[in-house]
Amino acid sequence: MSEKRARVTIREVAQRAGVSQTTVSLVLNGKDASIPVPTRERVREAARELHYSTDPLARALVTRRTNIVGIVVPDIANPFFAQAVRCMQVALAERRYDVILCNSEERFENDLRYIRLLAGRSVDGLILTPSAEAFSPPESARLRALLAQLDIPYIFFDRYFEDMPWAAVDNEGSAYLAAGELLAHGHRVIGVVTGPLALNSSRNRLAGVRRALGEYGLILPDDLIFEGRYDVETGQLGGELLLKRGVSAVFAFSDMQACGVYASARRMGKRIPEDCSVIGFDDSFCSSVLDVPLSTMRQPVQEIASQACNMLLGRIGGGQGISSFSLPARLIARASVKNSENA
Amino acid sequence: MSEKRARVTIREVAQRAGVSQTTVSLVLNGKDASIPVPTRERVREAARELHYSTDPLARALVTRRTNIVGIVVPDIANPFFAQAVRCMQVALAERRYDVILCNSEERFENDLRYIRLLAGRSVDGLILTPSAEAFSPPESARLRALLAQLDIPYIFFDRYFEDMPWAAVDNEGSAYLAAGELLAHGHRVIGVVTGPLALNSSRNRLAGVRRALGEYGLILPDDLIFEGRYDVETGQLGGELLLKRGVSAVFAFSDMQACGVYASARRMGKRIPEDCSVIGFDDSFCSSVLDVPLSTMRQPVQEIASQACNMLLGRIGGGQGISSFSLPARLIARASVKNSENA
DNA sequence: TTGTACGCGTTATCAC
DNA sequence: GTGATAACGCGTACAA
Numbered sequence: 001m002s003e004k005r006a007r008v009t010i011r012e013v014a015q016r017a018g019v020s021q022t023t024v025s026l027v028l029n030g031k032d033a034s035i036p037v038p039t040r041e042r043v044r045e046a047a048r049e050l051h052y053s054t055d056p057l058a059r060a061l062v063t064r065r066t067n068i069v070g071i072v073v074p075d076i077a078n079p080f081f082a083q084a085v086r087c088m089q090v091a092l093a094e095r096r097y098d099v100i101l102c103n104s105e106e107r108f109e110n111d112l113r114y115i116r117l118l119a120g121r122s123v124d125g126l127i128l129t130p131s132a133e134a135f136s137p138p139e140s141a142r143l144r145a146l147l148a149q150l151d152i153p154y155i156f157f158d159r160y161f162e163d164m165p166w167a168a169v170d171n172e173g174s175a176y177l178a179a180g181e182l183l184a185h186g187h188r189v190i191g192v193v194t195g196p197l198a199l200n201s202s203r204n205r206l207a208g209v210r211r212a213l214g215e216y217g218l219i220l221p222d223d224l225i226f227e228g229r230y231d232v233e234t235g236q237l238g239g240e241l242l243l244k245r246g247v248s249a250v251f252a253f254s255d256m257q258a259c260g261v262y263a264s265a266r267r268m269g270k271r272i273p274e275d276c277s278v279i280g281f282d283d284s285f286c287s288s289v290l291d292v293p294l295s296t297m298r299q300p301v302q303e304i305a306s307q308a309c310n311m312l313l314g315r316i317g318g319g320q321g322i323s324s325f326s327l328p329a330r331l332i333a334r335a336s337v338k339n340s341e342n343a
Numbered sequence: 344m345s346e347k348r349a350r351v352t353i354r355e356v357a358q359r360a361g362v363s364q365t366t367v368s369l370v371l372n373g374k375d376a377s378i379p380v381p382t383r384e385r386v387r388e389a390a391r392e393l394h395y396s397t398d399p400l401a402r403a404l405v406t407r408r409t410n411i412v413g414i415v416v417p418d419i420a421n422p423f424f425a426q427a428v429r430c431m432q433v434a435l436a437e438r439r440y441d442v443i444l445c446n447s448e449e450r451f452e453n454d455l456r457y458i459r460l461l462a463g464r465s466v467d468g469l470i471l472t473p474s475a476e477a478f479s480p481p482e483s484a485r486l487r488a489l490l491a492q493l494d495i496p497y498i499f500f501d502r503y504f505e506d507m508p509w510a511a512v513d514n515e516g517s518a519y520l521a522a523g524e525l526l527a528h529g530h531r532v533i534g535v536v537t538g539p540l541a542l543n544s545s546r547n548r549l550a551g552v553r554r555a556l557g558e559y560g561l562i563l564p565d566d567l568i569f570e571g572r573y574d575v576e577t578g579q580l581g582g583e584l585l586l587k588r589g590v591s592a593v594f595a596f597s598d599m600q601a602c603g604v605y606a607s608a609r610r611m612g613k614r615i616p617e618d619c620s621v622i623g624f625d626d627s628f629c630s631s632v633l634d635v636p637l638s639t640m641r642q643p644v645q646e647i648a649s650q651a652c653n654m655l656l657g658r659i660g661g662g663q664g665i666s667s668f669s670l671p672a673r674l675i676a677r678a679s680v681k682n683s684e685n686a
Numbered sequence: 687t688t689g690t691a692c693g694c695g696t697t698a699t700c701a702c
Numbered sequence: 703g704t705g706a707t708a709a710c711g712c713g714t715a716c717a718a
Contacts, residue, residue: 053463055404055463055465056463056464056465057400057403057404057409057464057465058404060400061398061400061401061404066400068443075429076419076425076428076429076432077422077425077426077429078425079420079422079425082419082420082421082422082425083420085419085444086418086419086420086446089419089444089445089446090446090448093445098443098445098460098464099443099444099445100411100441100442100443100444101428101432101442101443101444102432102436102441102442103429103432103433105433117441120396120398120399121399121400121441122398122399122400232628232631232632256628259632262632262634263631263632266634285575285599285629286628286629286632288575288606289575289599289602289605289606289629289632289633290632290633290634291605291609291633291634
């Protein structure tokens with residue numbers, strides 16, 4: 001007999017236990033101190049028997065805490081964000097937080113819209129990866145103003161402003177390692193396919209590349225930098241361009257782009273890694289799927305995501321919590337990098 | 344001066360407009376009928392000036408409608424679900440619904456836990472893709488009982504029970520087409536790498552394969568069926584096994600598995616498509632990334648997802664709405680299927 | 687149109 | 703110290 005279960009109220013529990021609602025509330029929220037043990041027992045018992053659980057809506061209305069975190073990402077279909085959001089959701093669920101997910105579709109107006117919407121829903125915190133657009137001056141000012149006005153704890157994930165709380169991979173250091181891998185294999189003419197340079201992730205990776213080259217007394221000429229969008233398509237365009245310019249190795253700032261580079265090489269009749277070495281970034285599953293397994297930098301997505309959650313929860317709790325941090329990516333050496341013929 | 348904006352209440356708006364809260368509520372909810380136009384204007388004006396927006400929590404507390412849909416998927420990091428959830432979120436946002444996302448991590452206990460949790464939060468509807476486990480008898484009974492008791496509109500997505508509302512790709516028909524493609528190229532010894540056969544998606548695809556073979560007077564021997572889990576790894580295992588058994592073509596029930604088949608072929612020194620044709624399912628982006636572009640069945644994820652949302656919203660609205668449906672996948676012929684040497 | 691009860695808890699106040 | 707009473711949070715719905 002599956003009766004539709006109407007909601008059990010706290011009054012019913014109180015009645016059953018023969019105490020006041022107040023008492024029930026106190027007991028169930030662990031503010032027992034002043035209540036005699038036998039009473040506590042009776043209350044708990046009654047609550048259990050009636051399958052009582054407090055209504056989050058009613059509770060939130062008065063406490064102004066929803067136990068919900070809002071996440072805004074450009075596109076959950078992007079494997080990087082998908083993985084990150086998964087980790088976040090699982091990590092937050094352990095702390096009894098739920099997640100409202102929003103896709104900005106890489107449009108700044110949606111960033112704003114969703115942030116307002118989430119604030120309107122009284123979420124306890126925000127995890128934000130704004131659109132690339134958000135990082136140009138007029139837009140970032142609007143974003144900052146909005147967040148300042150809102151008074152909701154937030155952190156930036158992967159894309160960020162230096163002066164606001166953020167969590168990300170150590171882009172500079174990781175790119176330094178990646179470029180180092182190519183240099184160590186004797187490559188001296190190295191092309192890079194970047195993501196949007198409006199994003200610190202790409203800018204910092206570029207800086208890392210430059211540092212690595214610098215240590216070899218090299219510089220990165222502008223015409224060996226192709227600015228893309230972290231997707232297969234721009235990888236292909238960039239790969240084509242760079243190969244024509246005679247690079248012996250390409251560092252693609254995402255695995256998707258690395259895939260594009262593979263495609264362009266194939267199309268041009270060049271072999272990887274014989275004619276051109278390639279290194280990617282992310283270690284998304286496609287790296288293990290390519291005909292020539294892709295060397296890449298593996299982001300510790302899970303660690304970053306779960307630490308990011310800790311950080312946010314710390315701030316929600318009122319403290320400063322953990323401060324902004326970056327974690328290094330690890331080099332996963334596979335078969336797409338080979339000694340240069342000049343080596 | 345960005346003052347922290349405390350919430351504006353309906354009272355303030357009422358006061359400013361010189362009317363009662365009731366009137367404000369009526370106007371703002373479009374139940375104007377009985378209110379003179381000038382009053383409406385004054386109210387709207389006041390609301391605008393004060394930046395008033397109704398508190399969803401308070402509203403939900405009384406209406407028992409949250410404008411939230413709960414989505415439970417096994418793993419948002421799976422590109423198929425990522426894409427689907429993205430489409431759903433966007434489609435629902437257009438109708439002013441937000442999405443709480445849960446990953447069951449393919450564990451049945453989590454299915455139940457999350458469904459209860461979402462129900463506790465009074466979500467207006469549920470979109471469910473239960474764990475594979477949920478489809479074995481004792482578990483499915485528990486799931487059914489829970490849903491029956493809950494009295495919340497729900498639909499199943501991709502994995503389903505025939506007698507409950509669902510939305511999915513037409514697995515049988517699509518697999519029939521895929522197998523037909525192989526048969527049309529002269530292949531007669533065809534192996535399949537399936538997903539979990541507990542899932543109707545895999546069972547129905549298998550049925551489609553059998554129907555196609557049947558039309559050629561063939562049957563599918565058990566030892567040419569490898570049951571996997573839709574992932575690269577099982578694709579590789581299956582590919583290895585089937586290739587050893589001398590198939591001339593493999594139908595992998597997911598692109599990830601097709602990737603695995605590619606890997607196994609490579610490892611065994613076989614070429615695709617010369618030594619073995621391969622066809623996949625999903626058209627996830629990896630298909631366009633492989634050295635030999637993968638022929639595959641493209642699921643109309645967006646259409647299914649958005650129709651699924653319509654269906655759910657219809658049910659939330661009280662009507663029966665659209666009933667369960669499936670949409671056909673489309674054959675995307677690329678280079679991984681070639682005429683059999685026996686052809 | 688509007689007053690008022692109500693939804694369901696939490697918290698502050700007050701009496702025992 | 704214990705526990706009941708009442709106000710409150712913020713809207714919506716119904717009767718007047």
